[in-house]
Structure formats: structure tokens, C-alpha cells
Amino acid sequence: MFTAMAVITQPVATTRNRILDVAERLFVKHGYDGTSLRMITGEAKVNLAAVNYHFGGKEALMEAVLKRRLDWLNEERMRVLDELEASADGRPPRPHKIVEAFFGTLIGMGSNRELGGEVFLKLIGRSFTSPNGFIRALLAEEYREVVERYKQAFINALPEVPRQEVAWRFQFMLGATAYALAGSDFLQVSVQFDSDELPIEQARRLWPRLYSFLVGGMRAAIPEGDLQPLGGFGLGLSMADLEAADLDDADDAAVA
Numbered sequence: 001m002f003t004a005m006a007v008i009t010q011p012v013a014t015t016r017n018r019i020l021d022v023a024e025r026l027f028v029k030h031g032y033d034g035t036s037l038r039m040i041t042g043e044a045k046v047n048l049a050a051v052n053y054h055f056g057g058k059e060a061l062m063e064a065v066l067k068r069r070l071d072w073l074n075e076e077r078m079r080v081l082d083e084l085e086a087s088a089d090g091r092p093p094r095p096h097k098i099v100e101a102f103f104g105t106l107i108g109m110g111s112n113r114e115l116g117g118e119v120f121l122k123l124i125g126r127s128f129t130s131p132n133g134f135i136r137a138l139l140a141e142e143y144r145e146v147v148e149r150y151k152q153a154f155i156n157a158l159p160e161v162p163r164q165e166v167a168w169r170f171q172f173m174l175g176a177t178a179y180a181l182a183g184s185d186f187l188q189v190s191v192q193f194d195s196d197e198l199p200i201e202q203a204r205r206l207w208p209r210l211y212s213f214l215v216g217g218m219r220a221a222i223p224e225g226d227l228q229p230l231g232g233f234g235l236g237l238s239m240a241d242l243e244a245a246d247l248d249d250a251d252d253a254a255v256a
Contacts, residue, residue, distance in 0.1 A: 016054045019044045024065050028122045032062055032132050063138055066127065069109070069116045074146045076105050081153060092156040096215045102150050103177055103214060107207045125182025128174065154218065165222060173214045180210055 022044040026035045037058055041048055055061040080101040084093040093101075110121045127135050147170070154166050161169075 015046060015050055019046060019051060019054060019061070020065055020068060023061055024116070024119055024123060027062065027065065028119055028126060031126060032130060032135055037061075059134060062135065065123070066138065066142065069120045069124075070142045072115060073106060073109065074142070077102055077146050078149065080105060081149065085153070093153065095154060095157045095218055096211075098150060098153050098157060099173075099211065099214050099218060102146075103173070104207065104211065106177070107210070121181045125178045125180070128178030129182050158218070161222060166218075169218050169220075172217060176213065176217070177210065180206060 019040065023035070023040050026039055026043065029035075030039070037048060037051055040061075041051060051057075051061060055064055081093075081098070084097055084101055106121070106124070109115045110118050116123075127139055130136065151166060151170055154170060155161075155163055158166060
């Protein structure tokens, strides 16, 4: 009885995982909108009925591709934050530790092929920068609980920073990370980021720089008043006005 069940279920599981693996690679390479079910079924060597049977359609397939990685990532982020808070003796964890827990856990997936490796990191980066409303809504829902938990952790750790400012900065951190993961072609050109480099080596080069940038952003000085857009667009300001303001600021800094 148990042997027969194994014979029956194993091909089903293998087919489903093969579709997921192929879809993940193609979504990274061509984007969600640029990947057709025909492309996926052709590379996975299955028919369209198999995709419909296991997933029900392209949107459901994309959701399954993301969720099989995000479920682990979300659980791990919660576990790490629980440990940080438990070891802080009633005090909030340090902001840099919270940054490491949230973003370092994600970057760490890049060196673990069983968890998706570099393919999933690139998919996350592309998904966050995707113009597709369905994907953005899906990610927002998947991340909602974890993001709220971490946002509150940052608020507790930075009582001098207004709550709204923490929300802004967290959003900027997410955007910077998404671009770093999705913009590998730019990285290869600008900082000689070798596309043939092993994923763990890429993570070792990327993470310290990204970590330093994110921590600096979360701990940056709070801006006073509203900053003027470059060139004074829509404000009736000329470049001469802005240059004069810069000189005044420089004089004030010299006096201080």
C-alpha cells in the first residue's frame, strides 16, 4: 500500500517541481509579462494541461513560484527577530542587528541552491521592480506581517525617529535592495561584478556594501523642513536662487 502510493505520488511531485523550477528561471530571464505558458511547458517538457492541473493558470503559477521560497524566508526572518528580541534583555535590538536580520537573511539565500539560490534573489529583485500590479499586490500581501513586525522593531530601536520617517526609510531600504538584486547587469559593468562568479562569492562582495548603506540610511539625520527639488521645479526658483542657498548653507557650516 505505502509502496504503491510512493510510485503514484513521486511523478506528480517531480512534474510540479520541474514546472516551478523552469518557470522561476524564465520569469527571471524574461520577466512575468515576457514569459508565456508555452515557453514554460516547452522547456519543462510538459503539456499545458499539466500546468493547469497543478496551478490553474499563469498567475497562480507565479504565486506558487514566489510562495515556495517566501514561506521559508518569512518564517526565518520571524525566527531571527524573535531570537534578537529574546537576547536583548528587555531592550530593543540594535538597529544594525535588525537590518542584518531582515536583509541578511535574504542575501544568505543566494548561496543556498536548495532555497532558490541566486535565481530566486534575481526573481525577487525583478518582482519588486515589476510594473505588474498583480505581482506587487502579491508581494505586499506575502510580506505584510513580516514588514509590520520589523517596522515596529525599528520604531522601538530608534525612538528619536518619527514613525512616519521609519516607514519612509524602510521603503527606501527595500527599493535599494531590490535594485541591487535585479540590477546585476549594471553591477557587472560598473564594479566588475563577474557574472561567472559563484553565488556565495557574489553575496560576500555585495552584502557588506549593501549592509553599510542600509544601516547608514536608517540612522541618517532627520531632515529639517522640506528639501527643495533639484532646479526648483514647480517652485519658481532659479538655479541662481538655489546656488545662493547652497552658499548660505556653506557659510553657516563654516561658522558652526
